[in-house]
Amino acid sequence: VAFVQRGASAFPIEGFADVGAVLRAGERGFEAAENAVGGDPEPLVVGDDAVLRPVLDPGSVICVGLNYRRHIEEMGREMPEQPTLFSKPSRSLTDPFAPIPMPRASTRLDYEGEMAVVIGAPGRDVAAENAWDHVAGLAVFNDISVRDFQARTSQWFAGKAWEGSSPWGPAVVTFDSRPDFDSMDLCVTVNGEERQRACVADLVFGLEELIEDVSRIFTLQPGDLIATGTPGGVGMADGRYLQPGDLVEVEVDGLGKISNRVI
Ligand code: MG
Numbered sequence: 001v002a003f004v005q006r007g008a009s010a011f012p013i014e015g016f017a018d019v020g021a022v023l024r025a026g027e028r029g030f031e032a033a034e035n036a037v038g039g040d041p042e043p044l045v046v047g048d049d050a051v052l053r054p055v056l057d058p059g060s061v062i063c064v065g066l067n068y069r070r071h072i073e074e075m076g077r078e079m080p081e082q083p084t085l086f087s088k089p090s091r092s093l094t095d096p097f098a099p100i101p102m103p104r105a106s107t108r109l110d111y112e113g114e115m116a117v118v119i120g121a122p123g124r125d126v127a128a129e130n131a132w133d134h135v136a137g138l139a140v141f142n143d144i145s146v147r148d149f150q151a152r153t154s155q156w157f158a159g160k161a162w163e164g165s166s167p168w169g170p171a172v173v174t175f176d177s178r179p180d181f182d183s184m185d186l187c188v189t190v191n192g193e194e195r196q197r198a199c200v201a202d203l204v205f206g207l208e209e210l211i212e213d214v215s216r217i218f219t220l221q222p223g224d225l226i227a228t229g230t231p232g233g234v235g236m237a238d239g240r241y242l243q244p245g246d247l248v249e250v251e252v253d254g255l256g257k258i259s260n261r262v263i
Pocket residue numbers: 063064065112114143229230
C-alpha cells in the first residue's frame with residue numbers, strides 16, 4: 001500500500017489531515033485508511049505538483065551523515081564507528097514536486113538523495129531485531145544542503161535547516177515484511193544526467209541499527225522521519241553545485257520518484 005496525499009483539502013481519509021495523523025491514531029487510523037482506499041488506492045501521477053509530503057509536520061526529522069562508504073571517502077572522512085546524527089526542523093522540508101528556493105546568501109546548494117524511514121509506532125530503546133515493528137514505511141528524501149553554511153562550523157545545522165528546502169515523498173510505501181534492499185537502487189539525476197547511484201543495502205548503519213540508536217536517545221513517534229544518508233556523487237565532490245533552473249530528481253526502486261526544480 002502506498003499512502004499518497006494530494007492536497008490538504010482533498011485528503012481522502014475522512015477525519016484526518018494527513019498521513020501523519022493517520023499514523024498517530026494507530027489502529028483507528030489504519031482502519032479508516034483501509035475503509036477509504038479499499039482495494040483500489042488512487043494511482044500516483046508523478047510530476048503532479050499538488051502532491052504534498054505525506055506527513056506535513058513530523059515531530060522529529062533525524063538525518064544520518066556519512067553512511068555510505070564512497071560518500072565518506074569523497075568527503076575525506078574516516079569510517080565512522082557510530083552513526084553521525086543531526087536533525088532538520090520540519091519547516092526545512094517541502095513537497096515531493098515543489099520548487100527548491102536557491103538561497104541568496106549561498107553559491108553552494110547541493111543535493112543528497114536518500115531513503116527515509118517513516119515511523120509508525122512509538123518506541124524507546126527498540127532492539128534492532130524489533131525495529132521493523134516500528135516502521136510505517138519508506139519514502140524518498142532529498143537532504144538539500146547549503147554547503148557554505150554547513151562548513152561554517154563543526155555543527156552542520158546552518159547548512160541543513162533552510163526553510164522549505166528538502167523535498168520528500170511522494171508516498172509512504174508500506175511493506176508486509178522487510179523489503180529486499182539488495183534489489184533497491186537509489187538514483188539521483190540533475191537535468192537528466194545521473195549523479196548518484198547506489199544500492200540502499202550498502203548503508204554502513206542499516207535501518208534497524210539506526211532505529212535502535214536513535215530510540216536510545218528519545219522516544220520515536222509515529223510520523224517521525226529518519227533519513228538514512230546519501231551515497232557518493234554529491235555536487236560538493238566535484239564542485240558541480242545546483243543552479244537556478246536545474247531539475248534534481250531522486251528515485252528509489254519501489255518507492256517512487258521526487259522531482260524538484262531549483263528556483
Ligand atoms: Mg544527508
